[in-house]
Amino acid sequence: MTQAPPPDVVHRHAAWVRLTHWLNAAAFLALAVSGVAILLALPRLFWGETGANGAPAAFELPMPVNLEQTGWGRNLHFLAAWVLVLNGALYLVAALVGGHLRRDLVPTSDQLAPGHLAREIADHARLRPARGREALRYNALQKLAYLAVLLLLFPLMVLTGLTMSPGVTAAYPELFSLFGGRQSARTLHFLAACLLVLFLVVHVAQVFVGGAGNLMRAMITGRFRVPPEISKETFAGAPDA
Amino acid sequence: MRDLSRRRLLAGSGTLVGAGLLGGCDAPALSRLATPYDWSNGLTFAVQRWLLRRQPLVREFGPESISAVFPTINTTDPDNPDYRRSRALGFSDWRLPVGGLVERPGAFSLAELRAMPARSQITLHACEQGWSAIAGWTGVPLAHLLAQVGLKPEARFIVIRSVDGWWDSYDLFDALHPQTILAYGMNGGDLPLAHGAPVRLRVERQLGYKSLKYVSAIEAVARVDGLGKGRGSMVAELGFPWYAGI
Numbered sequence: 001m002t003q004a005p006p007p008d009v010v011h012r013h014a015a016w017v018r019l020t021h022w023l024n025a026a027a028f029l030a031l032a033v034s035g036v037a038i039l040l041a042l043p044r045l046f047w048g049e050t051g052a053n054g055a056p057a058a059f060e061l062p063m064p065v066n067l068e069q070t071g072w073g074r075n076l077h078f079l080a081a082w083v084l085v086l087n088g089a090l091y092l093v094a095a096l097v098g099g100h101l102r103r104d105l106v107p108t109s110d111q112l113a114p115g116h117l118a119r120e121i122a123d124h125a126r127l128r129p130a131r132g133r134e135a136l137r138y139n140a141l142q143k144l145a146y147l148a149v150l151l152l153l154f155p156l157m158v159l160t161g162l163t164m165s166p167g168v169t170a171a172y173p174e175l176f177s178l179f180g181g182r183q184s185a186r187t188l189h190f191l192a193a194c195l196l197v198l199f200l201v202v203h204v205a206q207v208f209v210g211g212a213g214n215l216m217r218a219m220i221t222g223r224f225r226v227p228p229e230i231s232k233e234t235f236a237g238a239p240d241a
Numbered sequence: 242m243r244d245l246s247r248r249r250l251l252a253g254s255g256t257l258v259g260a261g262l263l264g265g266c267d268a269p270a271l272s273r274l275a276t277p278y279d280w281s282n283g284l285t286f287a288v289q290r291w292l293l294r295r296q297p298l299v300r301e302f303g304p305e306s307i308s309a310v311f312p313t314i315n316t317t318d319p320d321n322p323d324y325r326r327s328r329a330l331g332f333s334d335w336r337l338p339v340g341g342l343v344e345r346p347g348a349f350s351l352a353e354l355r356a357m358p359a360r361s362q363i364t365l366h367a368c369e370q371g372w373s374a375i376a377g378w379t380g381v382p383l384a385h386l387l388a389q390v391g392l393k394p395e396a397r398f399i400v401i402r403s404v405d406g407w408w409d410s411y412d413l414f415d416a417l418h419p420q421t422i423l424a425y426g427m428n429g430g431d432l433p434l435a436h437g438a439p440v441r442l443r444v445e446r447q448l449g450y451k452s453l454k455y456v457s458a459i460e461a462v463a464r465v466d467g468l469g470k471g472r473g474s475m476v477a478e479l480g481f482p483w484y485a486g487i
Contacts, residue, residue, distance in 0.1 A: 042371035049365055052372035055310040070369055071480035078487065079281035166367050167289040167486025170299045170446045182365060182373050 006133050012224035017100065020091040021219060023083060028196070030080035035193060037073030040066040045190060049181035058187060081161065088154060104138065105147055111140035129210040132229035142206075149199055153192050160189040267397070268412050269465060269473025269483040282482040289486045290414065298420055299445040302363040307428055308374040311366070313435035316405040319455055324404045332439040337423075341400070341460035344391030351425060351439050357381040357389070360422050368449040369481065378443050379426030384417040387461070396461035400468065401442055404455040409474040410465045410483075411444065411451070420445045423456060448485035450476050 013021075042053070043063035051057065095101040110116060120139050123130070130139060138146065162168045163175040163185035179185040207215045211227070218224035266272065270286035273279055319325075327335045336348040363377040383399070392413075399416040402408045415421060422443050425432050432438045437454025444451040465473045473483040 038371065041369075049306070050308045050310075050372075050374050052308075052310050052312045052374055054312065055308070055374075067370060074369065074487075075278040075282070075480065075482070078285060079277055082281045082284055164367070165289075165487045166299070166365075166448060167285075167293060167446050170297050170486075171289075171292040173300050176300070182367060186371065 006136060006226045008228075009223055009225050010136065011222050012136075012218045013222050014100070015222065016094055017091075018219055018222060020087050020094075023087045024091070027080045027084040027087065028200070030076055031084060032193065032197060034073045034077040034080065037069035038077060039190070040064065041070050045187040046183035047180065047187060048183055049176070051183040051186075081158075084154075085158060092150070105143050105150075107140040107143045111143070116140065127209050129206075129227070131227040135227050145199060145202075149196065153196050153199070156192045157189060157196070160185040160192065164189070267464065267466075269410070269471075269477065272466060273472065278482075282484065285482075285487065286484040289484075293414075293446065293486075296414075296418060299364055302365070302375055304363065304377065306375045307363060307377055311374040311376050311436075312368070312372060314368070314370070316403075316407075316454065317435040319404045321404050324455070324457075328434070328438070335439055337440065337456065337459065339386060339390050339459045341462050342393040342396035343387070343461050344393060345389075347390055349386070354381050354386075354423065354425060354440065357385055360419070361426075362420055362422070362443070362445070364420070364443070364445050366449050366452070369485070377426075377428045378422060378424040379429075380422035380424035380440070380443065382419060383421045383423055383442070383459075384419070386423065386459070387416070390461075392461055395463045398462050398465050398473075400460045400462055400465065401453050401456055402458040402460075403437075403453045404457040407453060407475050408469070409451060409453055409476070410462075410468070415444055415446065418444075418446070446486055448487065450481065451485050 039061070040063060043061040043065060044051070044053070044057040045059055045061070046055070047058045092101075095105070111120075117140060120141055123139075124141060129135070159175065160179055162172075163179050164182060169175050169182075175185070176182065179188055214225050214227075268286065271283045274283055327333075332351050335351055337350075337354065338346070338348045340346040358381065359379055360382050361377060361379040363375060365373055365375050367373045387399070396413075398410045398412055400408060400410045411421070420443065423440050424443050425440050427433060427436055432441060437456070440456045441454040442452050442456055462468075465471075469475065470478050472478055476485075477483040
């Protein structure tokens, strides 16, 4: 089956996706920086309800102790958390109702075929981005990473964050049972944050692999230049063919 | 006397929801929306007032949960000379003045507070620094003491001062909550010096910095914008939100 080649330039991301993407990026950066500022007051992690200096820790982070950064740290953390939660809720509702989630983020059956997945993993290992028609959709590994961040890690961050709130837990003490206590929630909040930072590092690295100028423009203005397919002759002459 | 105070308490709790939900706009969390932080902290306050509108109690634990380690921070031995003298006398001359917008201002001795109906609660204390610990507290509910002196209808906030100069304010929604107590006992014994002897406040639905140690005076007021820099508490002047339910 032959398909017509895609146009050179396409309109790729809807305006609401671009807007919520950048608001989320700004909120996440603010949360990461202020989160570290708060953590410096007690860079030790515990399991259960209680934990303090002088009590045994599950593990200690190699960070300097600094008690003076929690004032601005907490204010910025909760401001950014509100932006992230409200923006994220809008995004999720729009993505569910408008079909973005099902259409663009859930892997298709052909993408989940073992052969296809194996090829994707090999392409990722060689830092070889998709070209032509394949470049117009997210690849399966990318989709699974986005779904894990959207549906697992961010909800986990919000819920473990709320478990550290004495006001919210007075209304919903079930949160303590869900995570095994306030300090367990704090530890899980930190671990999930590490995974989100890891995602961010890989995400940004992939932007550079795929062409930073083109991908950044696509996420800012929506205009995406489709990388042309490599012709059979070029492909046969390529050193790794 | 018990009946009278109970009736006053019920009347007080009837106005709680109104004070918290409708008239909350003069609370420091909402009265001053100058910076983005004021807006996000105000949003937190408003949402939590709604979540807590039925005045739930925080969890209480059994004595087996009491923490071996309960840190003491900030002032742990006030150097105020009057306090030192009183402490040397076993706080026998210590008095807690309760005044402001009340019908019968008074000064209560430790023995008088101990003679009032007591409440014991084993709760989780969460510090803004990140640590948490469980301890048992015994004391008189602030609502009972305020019923004794008779809050005037125009009283909207309770200002509490500490012997170390620290001060904070609480709207009636939190001040009259059943678990808001003036604690003179900790883990079955007298309140230790480093934990705020002879009497400290417990405000269980907010971070530890709202639970003032070394309570030295209680005053009922209509507004708090004339106190200090007008932000409702001393910590608010240091950059921490007045409302600490986070």
